[in-house]
Amino acid sequence: MKGKFISLEGGEGSGKTTAIAYIQQWLESNNIAYLMTREPGGTPLSEQIRELILTPRKEPVNNTTELLLVFAARAQHIAEKIQPALNQGLWVISDRFIDSSYVYQGKARNGDIQVLNQLTQWVVGENKPDATLVLDVPVEIGQQRVIERQHQDRLDKESTAFHQKVRDGFLERADAEPNRVKIIDASLSLEAVQQQIETQLNALKHAWSDSEGGA
Numbered sequence: 001m002k003g004k005f006i007s008l009e010g011g012e013g014s015g016k017t018t019a020i021a022y023i024q025q026w027l028e029s030n031n032i033a034y035l036m037t038r039e040p041g042g043t044p045l046s047e048q049i050r051e052l053i054l055t056p057r058k059e060p061v062n063n064t065t066e067l068l069l070v071f072a073a074r075a076q077h078i079a080e081k082i083q084p085a086l087n088q089g090l091w092v093i094s095d096r097f098i099d100s101s102y103v104y105q106g107k108a109r110n111g112d113i114q115v116l117n118q119l120t121q122w123v124v125g126e127n128k129p130d131a132t133l134v135l136d137v138p139v140e141i142g143q144q145r146v147i148e149r150q151h152q153d154r155l156d157k158e159s160t161a162f163h164q165k166v167r168d169g170f171l172e173r174a175d176a177e178p179n180r181v182k183i184i185d186a187s188l189s190l191e192a193v194q195q196q197i198e199t200q201l202n203a204l205k206h207a208w209s210d211s212e213g214g215a
């Protein structure tokens with residue numbers, strides 16, 4: 001039986017790293033075999049492309065270049081890692097996936113949505129996430145957390161207006177596909193955030209085991 005695919009999304013400083021650790025704990029305590037991965041990245045080649053995308057540089061990065069690099073990394077990631085894992089029946093959890101492209105390269109960079117749709121159809125095809133959790137925090141909170149970090153990448157350094165578009169973009173994704181994309185209020189306490197994640201994961205597990213005739 002094919003595995004389930006969950007992506008985790010959110011703006012900078014939304015607490016994805018902590019959420020991932022919690023999701024991992026939940027999977028282990030539920031005895032679910034899984035693969036944890038991330039985008040851009042996830043394979044050696046895709047991780048090299050990640051470096052290309054995120055390294056701050058003097059040369060301006062063209063929006064089309066950025067978009068194609070993100071999708072090049074994704075094509076490799078799907079073929080070499082995600083698809084094989086799903087075929088083995090593993091749950092795949094990806095720290096970011098396709099919604100980030102719609103939000104960063106689409107909404108925030110003003111990318112052509114039709115181009116994004118075509119690339120998605122071509123590169124992602126059937127490998128869309130079954131569920132997506134979006135960690136939502138006001139931009140000021142996210143940016144404050146990022147400022148406190150030692151290392152800031154090329155996209156962390158974008159303007160507040162850019163990060164506001166990112167936040168709005170994720171909220172719009174949830175509005176457009178409410179069955180797949182669930183918003184987690186990540187401005188609350190750690191316990192309250194974990195509680196929301198646990199509620200969503202339990203609901204997904206039950207829904208999926210029901211649809212497969214019970215497990």
Ligand code: TMP
Pocket residue numbers: 012038039040054070095096097098099100101102104105155156
């Ligand atoms: P993060 O994993 O530390 O959040 O950093 C990844 C960065 O890459 C983040 O700024 C969002 C960006 N990104 C895109 O712009 N488009 C994409 O499709 C993906 C997956 C990530």
